[in-house]
Amino acid sequence: MSTTDMTHATSPQRIPQPRRRLRIPGDWVLSAILGLLGFLTFVPVLMLLQLSLKSQQQMADSMWLPTTPFRWVNYVKASRVMGPYMINSAVFVLGTVTVSIVCSVFTAFALARYPFPGREFFFMAILGLMMIPGILTLIPRFVVVVNMNLNNTYPGIWLPMAAGNQAFQIIVLRTFFASIPEEMFEAGRLDGASEGRMLRTIALPLATPILTTLIVLQINGVYSEFIWPIMVLSDPTRYPAILGVLRLGELITQRDPGAQYAGYVIAGLPLLALFALSSRAFIRGLTSGAIKM
């Protein structure tokens, strides 16, 4: 590459160009490298997909290369098993997100807008939580849940998982609520709106994008969490979908490994759908989460 530059520079008809040590490779070179890396990243996913479409015999013949015919019936079998677990997951996610967002919105709004006595103390108490890693409290939290007779119940999932997200959500929301100009609330006050009404009609509509981000992030976290449900739920019929995956082997009656893999895929679908619906909020949440922590 540099030799062509040199000949250009030395040829008399041409204006000398700025010297370049290394030409920027064209998009096709970059695309080839990125494409290879992307392909390698997706090898496990592709393998999972092709396994999920095979019968046991097809696997015995060729485990890691796709073979036809595709056994779509695997997905029918797996979805029959995964159905109830999906409902459990929906209940866990809905409950946790509702408790968590309601509590953090109220707390963040109070901390952001009112100079009540002890405000700094309460805020520091929440900031301090960022210093407590989940691993320190995991075991004692389990003991608390058992002592409150919440093990094997829905609130045993909802409340501790909602508590785990409070600090991050409150810090993000408080910053946002504090940035809303005071004049908007003054105007509301002059019109005789109550404080609760102002939260509902002024602050929350403005906070919709940030709330979406927080909710999407939390759905992702609650749906994928498996350690806490394993500890708290002793009755496997209450397992969320992510743990239902572990029971596929025993629940699909004939030895049918393809249907097991189909179950893995099905367990991933809700998050894929969430990503497709809200990729912007999803990405913003993940990146801001890393920065703000």
Next chain:
Amino acid sequence: MGAVAESRPSTESRSKWQELVRNVRRYWYCYLMMSGTFALLLAFAYYPAFSAFYHSFTNWDGFRQPDWVGIRNYQEVFTSEEIFGKGFRNMFILAAWQIFRSSVFPLLGAALLYRVKSEKTAYFFRLLFVLPIVIPGLVGILVWRQLYDPNVGLFNEILVGLGLTRLAWLNSPDTALFSLIFMGFPWIDGVGLLIYLAGFLAIPLEIIEAAIMDGAGTVRRFFSMELPLIIPQIRLIVILNVIGSFQNFGWQLLVTRGGPAGSTTVPAWSMYKAAMNEGRYGVASAIGVVLFILIFALTLINQAAIRSDIEYEAH
């Protein structure tokens, strides 16, 4: 409260006290608004944290009266071959790998992506690398376990195809930890890539143009310009990944149980096992506290990094 206020001698402190009471009364609804959060936090964050510290000095089965044993649990943690000898060794190997992994591969991906000129192509690849984020961790572990299978696994088929010998992967103490490390190849983590890419895109165009005019090649620009400018992002990603790796025991819980022969055990797994399988909550609490101290030190570094990188507004 009024009686207390009247017993105050000086009028100044008395009026301060009255003002406090007045403000508490005026803003009573603020405390009500925060009550949900603090009820949750008291039960599931503050009290458990206190409980972990207190019970780390006791012999405790989790539910009956604990016996005070001083530092005996900590002595056990630091003399146990499994927890300290193998567990901490594995944890630090995994953390060291995490430092390398999270700072090199997503950065490489971001640097390549940053150089793609076509916006459509760049968008496509960004989506491609971010998409694996939606695969739940548990599913990822189960799929990789299948790839590692010594009899029918993909990797052994590749090795045989290349004329090499099969590896036992997760089934041998020699290769089990390596198998955990190799998971996720080529290790281009989507979140890291996005944050690095955002860092690159924030570099002002004039600087880049000036560098190009001065004849700096693409490799030179990367090492002497782009890389130094995104050091804050790298430091942050690395610390967060290391903190995460200290707490992670998914593979151990789902697949390896710390084995074979303790080759994949980590302290977080020992903690879980001590409490949930052996009913030794005191030892588990002590392991939790030791991990907390390590993570706390890293968090302080992280906080210092954030303070110096990002300007916070005053209030």
